[in-house]
Amino acid sequence: MEKKKNIPVLVTVMHNILKCKKLGLSEREFIMLDSLISGKTIQDLGERFCLSNERVRQILMEASKRLSTIPDKSAEDFEEYQKLKRENEILKKRVAELNTMPAPIQVSAEVAAIPITECDLSVRAYNCLIWADIHTIYDLICKTQEEISSLRGMGRNTLREINDLLGEYDLHLGMHNIILV
Numbered sequence: 669m670e671k672k673k674n675i676p677v678l679v680t681v682m683h684n685i686l687k688c689k690k691l692g693l694s695e696r697e698f699i700m701l702d703s704l705i706s707g708k709t710i711q712d713l714g715e716r717f718c719l720s721n722e723r724v725r726q727i728l729m730e731a732s733k734r735l736s737t738i739p740d741k742s743a744e745d746f747e748e749y750q751k752l753k754r755e756n757e758i759l760k761k762r763v764a765e766l767n768t769m770p771a772p773i774q775v776s777a778e779v780a781a782i783p784i785t786e787c788d789l790s791v792r793a794y795n796c797l798i799w800a801d802i803h804t805i806y807d808l809i810c811k812t813q814e815e816i817s818s819l820r821g822m823g824r825n826t827l828r829e830i831n832d833l834l835g836e837y838d839l840h841l842g843m844h845n846i847i848l849v
Contacts, residue, residue: 787833
């Protein structure tokens with residue numbers, strides 16, 4: 669019974685391996701590209717393969733370059749060629765989007781781990797952040813200006829106070845592409 673369930677999985681794996689060899693890609697590159705086409709994000713791929721976002725982007729760009737050199741008549745039949753061509757166009761668009769992404773910002777892990785309780789904030793600012801479940805500098809910089817300003821009790825002066833605090837560490841609100849060092 670178990671063997672019959674595994675047969676479709678094995679057939680799919682073998683099909684993917686043959687496709688990889690035909691395209692000149694490694695199995696990891698093929699899986700990454702296929703996942704990207706399916707709507708996965710770079711962060712999802714990084715977590716799955718235990719790689720940094722930057723390394724995933726590099727692998728995808730290299731694979732995309734390799735795919736763009738496929739000769740027009742390399743596919744065995746027209747339908748497969750058309751499918752590969754569509755996938756290649758999607759990948760080119762996704763890689764172009766990746767190239768426009770800002771480079772990751774390096775933030776000291778020590779600074780990111782500073783608790784809000786140790787910061788020189790007013791009681792109002794402290795309470796607003798604690799009510800929003802923001803306990804460290806890292807939690808704070810991951811929030812956007814709009815998210816923080818929409819917190820209950822958050823006014824212009826309190827927001828300015830928070831921005832001044834982050835400015836002391838050369839940080840700002842809305843930092844999403846962060847690497848802790």
